[in-house]
Amino acid sequence: MIEVASEPIIALDRADIYQGDRPVLNDVHFEIKNGEFVFMIGRTGSGKSSLLKTLYADLWLHTGSAKVAGYELHKIKRSDIPFLRRRIGIVFQDFQLLSDRSVEDNLSFVLRATGWEDKGKISKRIAEVLMQVGLGTAQKRMPHQLSGGEQQRVVIARAMLNEPKILIADEPTGNLDPEVGDQIMQVFRTINNAGTAILMATHNHDFIKRFPARVLKCENGSVLEG
Template identity: 70%
Template sequence: MFSSEPVLTLDNADIFQGQKLVLGDVSFQVHKGEFVYLIGRTGSGKSSLLKTLYADLWLQHGKGQVAGFTLNALKPRDVPQLRRKIGIVFQDFQLFFDRSVEDNLKFVLKATGWKDKTSMNNRIADVLMQVGLGTAQKKMPHQLSGGEQQRVVIARAMLNEPQILIADEPTGNLDPAVSDQIMKVFQAINNAGTAILMATHNYDLLHKYPARVLRCQDGQVIELKG
């Protein structure tokens, strides 16, 4: 059963990309431990919605709360704290290719205020085990397959034990077999209690791994009834 406490709430929110209104009057909640898909055509506003949730775009009208932060009252200095409470998984991995897997993860820990070396090493080992890459610490990203690189990205997103993971087309660059493996990683994370909001084009995943579905369509976000 999901916790009654929502980790994400939007209430009559208008989502802008620059001056352009892309989604109007958006209202929905995601509760702790819930898995929610966000679907819609290219250009329908999925990425703008996700960017608003992690404060890459500001929420100008309406109300929003993510992981205890009020988006409509957020100050620029609060953004790093907000991002510590949410994990973000991008389609294009955004790894540093000039440093090892371990150093990629260490960079994020240091940037988010971790100081103790032993604690950092233990946390890195934990998240890599979680995504099935326990032996990859010393490897460079170019030595890993696309699926393994995406696992590193998921591990990176889990470093600060986020309340919610926001994933933007996380299987977009991967073939079907690898997409399946990545979905199993997401399911394990979700089963352990982390909420997940995943934008995807891959409708096969919706059939294979059924969950709640929100669709961006005609400037609105509507819930599809199963």
């Protein structure tokens, strides 16, 4: 069987990444294919977070070109940014769950905000993503009733709701102890094995040893293959 080469899910060419008015990465060029798992490493202040924010259009791309999930970031209109973000899942280090709502209500809030209306389909999708992250019975629990690792699983489930082509994760285990961090890594690997690409910024070099994957390194204003 001949495999048809599909368009990369992320492609940057001669991109300069800014934090405010200050360039932090210059002449960035890389691609991430559908289904790839890629680590991004680099010291604090090396530009990792600014690059990730540029990929989901939280920071503007001023120079060069970038295409993410079919959207050209150097041309994107503000009105198209919510549609870009439906095609990618974003996992933050701090959980950003709504503390006054149950797990189910946190997830249904996102689905309704992205155009879902049918209550039955909403409930079914929530059950599916919670099963995917190993929290099949957590619908009615409140965030404060969950451990840090369980809250991060809810965050990953939230990122998966609209079946993104790629998850972008910024230090997703940074606030977790090592054993729980390992469990979260296993969740990401399971999601990746099912076909979703993952770009994960991390400081944890143990992960890179134990979960070998491609590495991009932010260093001295450049992005290099690790």
